[in-house]
Ligand SMILES: NC(=O)C1=CN([C@@H]2O[C@H](COP(=O)(O)OP(=O)(O)OC[C@H]3O[C@@H](n4cnc5c(N)ncnc54)[C@H](O)[C@@H]3O)[C@@H](O)[C@H]2O)C=CC1
């Protein structure tokens with residue numbers, strides 16, 4: 087029997103990530119090649135014409151999995167019965183800005199959209215916040231949608247995770263698909279901690295540790311970390327626009343693994359509500375290593391944390407605590 091369509095909301099759908107993301111969703115990259123979708127696209131009034139254009143293009147692409155398109159500037163209509171919500175709407179940073187510099191514009195959007203999602207989305211709706219500052223926007227969404235299950239509100243650090251895999255693969259000249267179990271800890275910001283201590287590479291003689299194969303702790307503890315932390319800024323410098331295709335692709339990876347599961351023995355990074363694991367204060371949306379099964383994520387437990395990692399994990403938690411109070415001061 088044919089599957090029922092899944093309703094997927096993309097906010098900020100007329101923007102550059104939205105433009106890259108909606109065709110990926112409609113081609114099955116997010117929910118699988120046999121899952122029909124109805125895409126709900128939300129943007130604001132000044133972008134209404136452009137949004138209409140995106141809808142026309144989706145129709146013109148004659149996509150077999152696409153069973154319907156809702157294009158609207160009405161947040162209630164956009165949220166109605168959605169099963170997955172990818173929150174991209176907001177303002178991107180420009181060259182020379184930190185992600186928290188877009189805080190005052192963006193957190194108020196997330197406060198406003200929290201209640202629309204809470205009231206009108208499907209009760210088990212999975213939410214992924216992409217717009218920056220992603221962790222803090224997700225936290226605001228969670229706090230202003232109190233009846234929404236906290237496990238269902240996440241933010242995107244999969245792009246950072248994929249960037250870390252990419253850097254290791256380039257350094258070792260191995261295929262990125264053979265590298266796994268890097269971890270992004272903390273904030274999607276320049277304080278994030280990309281950690282390779284448990285990462286491995288598949289070789290013809292079995293799985294080998296990334297540290298062993300790179301055999302250069304100096305590079306792994308300095309340049310590798312800063313390259314991943316600063317990759318967003320490097321893309322803005324090169325493109326004069328922030329990452330879009332890689333952000334869209336990673337958003338698909340995030341939801342696909344969450345809904346369909348992570349492969350056995352592999353974890354991914356997701357910004358999730360801290361339960362106190364690894365001594366990270368509850369009350370923050372913090373990026374952890376997670377595995378997913380049957381539509382639920384769980385934080386990977388028991389990883390050994392050395393002193394170097396501890397300091398970096400705590401520093402990015404501290405920034406998130408500061409961002410949280412900054413966010414509330416913007417909302418007052
Ligand atoms: N977490 C991550 O890894 C990444 C996050 N980002 C963030 O994603 C966000 C979007 O980036 P782009 O698509 O490049 O920006 P963009 O400016 O091209 O598109 C954003 C869209 O959001 C719309 N928008 C603004 N307010 C809205 C509201 N209240 N409701 C619905 N839509 C609204 C705008 O009209 C625009 O069409 C930015 O905040 C950016 O910093 C970007 C790359 C990676």
Ligand SMILES: O=C([O-])CC(=O)C(=O)O
Nearest residue numbers: 179185218318319328329
């Ligand atoms: O850097 C930015 O502002 C956009 C972003 O979040 C990223 O590319 O990681």
